[in-house]
Amino acid sequence: MTEPLGGTEPPGVFEVSGTFDVLRVFCGPDGRHGNELGVVRDGARLRAVADRQAFAGKLGFSETVFVDDPERGAIDIYTPTLRLPFAGHPCVGTSWLLDVAELRTRAGAVAARHDGEFSWITARAEWAPPRTLRRYGTAAEVDALDVPPPGEWIYAWAWEDEAAGRVRARAFPGRDDGIDEDEATGAAALLLTHELSRALNITQGRGSQILTAPGPDGWIEVGGRVRLVQAGAAA
Template sequence: MIDLVELRVFIGPDGRGGNPLGVVTDGAQVPGTADRQRLATQLGFSETVFIDDVIRGAVDIYTPSAQLAFAGHPLVGTSWLMRERGQAAEVLRPAAGEVRTWAEDDFTWIRGRAQWASGRRTHQYATAAEVDALPAPPPGTGWLYAWAWLDEAAGQVRARAFPRRGDNIVEDEATGAAAVVLTGELGRPLDIRQGAASQILTRVHPGGWIDVGGRVARS
């Protein structure tokens, strides 16, 4: 039997929200790319991650329809789970490169780069109400991160995410990679309230590095 742990990543302050994540804790149980893609499709989470080497932090990430080099909520969730199981890592290694990770209070953080999340287009709306009123998904093609300021001075953002890649994920409840892209574009730390009840925090560092963090819980 495959050891699969189900998590919710980027849950809100009240414990609601969070994007579902499947973590296969022993990647050797599903060794082939085709079999991993098949399992990710069957599970239907927005992402499923396979831990290939706990010591090195090697991980492999899939949506229901594609393999990803980098994704925020799988890495945050995997880091949290490894720490909970007494296997805390300082670095995770998806295909994109080395991703630092750590915990601060009840938040788990990773550090990545916006170019690792290419293909995610952001679009600013005038008000949060306009973002809330969007159909799921909005007309058009391609990955869309719709956002508006809740409080620009405080860096508070309302956002919704629409992969629009033709699989069964109509809207992502919380997306760390898209948050990294938006933070890189705006060049400032953000407090993002996404989906129904999720929260994502980001920070900016020199050299194009961006931190993204959130709370995690078992489903």
């Protein structure tokens, strides 16, 4: 379950400032696009949920990660308004940044590996927040969609080449937090892979690329390219 602003812990006295890294996750073949991610490596300096939520809201990325233990890969994930037990592009990006073989999320342990230009995580579809997977007849229909009004979280998709597993997708979070369209969403790709029971090569947003592959016992791999945009940015 997601948790609303403030969570269950009392607010701290931390002033909403500090440094963080900025990554782009699920970049296209040319290294462009991808979904921006903020990573606070020294998460211990913001212990209260309310402080972390305020910082994530100030940054305004679709997700921000706080690293609680870099050696164990323990992380805490936030949107601008919600705390998440798991999310795809934060796990892919943070595992690449920390160079760890496993991440500890509130949903469970996420295995990670790096294979040349791609970074991969292994997770379960039931860890992903609820999404409406809405299929369209053609990729052109998906391209032509307007941003829907706030409400349900919609993952709009269509086959570009069904035989090859190539998908065109766009993601509309349906939240009133300034994120009208999510450029690349690993959790939604996880759900679509689970529903279709096959490996996928997804082009999402303006040109981001997400690769997936179902594995044994309900585990699914999600992978993509990660690029460092800025190290030690100041808030």
